[in-house]
Amino acid sequence: MEVVTVRRGAVRSVVMAGLLVLLGAGAGTAHARSGYSGSGPEADVAYHGRVALGGGRLRILLVPQNDGPAALANATVRLRLSAELADRQELAEGCVRAGLREVMCETGPLPLHGRGRHIGLVLELRERTPEVVVRVDTWWNGGATDRNHTNNEHVVLALDTGDAYAF
Template identity: 55%
Template sequence: MVLTRRARLVVFAAAAAAATVSTVLWGAGKAVGAAPVPRPVAEGAIGPVPAYRPVVPEADISHHGHVSLWGEGLGVWLLSENHGPSDLMRSTVRLRFSVALTGRQEMPDDCLQANARTVLCRTGPLRADGSAGRQIALELQLAGRPDEVVVQVDTAWNGGVTDRNPQNNQHEVLAPATGDEYVF
């Protein structure tokens, strides 16, 4: 059977309309409100390959310690630990202050002053059992003699591990200028 050009266009338009209706009603291979229509699997195939997901180690970093403010001096004593289940090669703890530090500060070798209100310290390796924590002690000089200072402690970098319990490594402590130790 030979179709004229006009007849071929009508047949083509009808087929396109039917495909559009089918796609709308069936959702490109899925019936609306029904289970997906199974697609044929090539002979010898074992089915779809699951998406690749790399295994990410899990650690539980914690930071605890105390802060003390006296005159222009601010002391921060900190213990960073890992409660597992995986060992941690390294991490960075961030300390932010509500009052600016004066000029350059003397810091332990593993710490640096990022800006006037932030200090970063690397912890080094932390074993999963929490037995080999990293202690950091800072004695900082503040600009002026504030009545109080707020210190925020958190993990700036954790080596790419998953930490499902970030509450024990994020703290905010208010230290009035009493010279007393305020624990976090």
């Protein structure tokens, strides 16, 4: 099993993004997700990876990418599940649990026309289920404009077969 973590200090950035929403910057975060940013850079964040469900465990390998035209210092990817997570989770560095069915992870730097760090997760589910829907999207991107959401918003159905489903 390959699990690669993101850089040290990532939890702070993910938590800070959440705090910004709670402290009234939620409108700016929502605008960043909708493609509006005002004076921020323009970037095209994309996620590629695979999801596998087997025996009550959901394995996710995700590679963030930036197709430009500007580099990003950081972004936060959100993973929402159709099934509840078990109470105890061992998450990769830079990832936090954000609810009963949600995990957020810092991507680290996203260079212009380059890939970020691999994010690998093994999530324990509360109950074994025959299928899980995984929704992947960008929660925070530093205020950048991203006009192409087709490559950073994914919905993946994983059946409890152990097979990997790519996105």
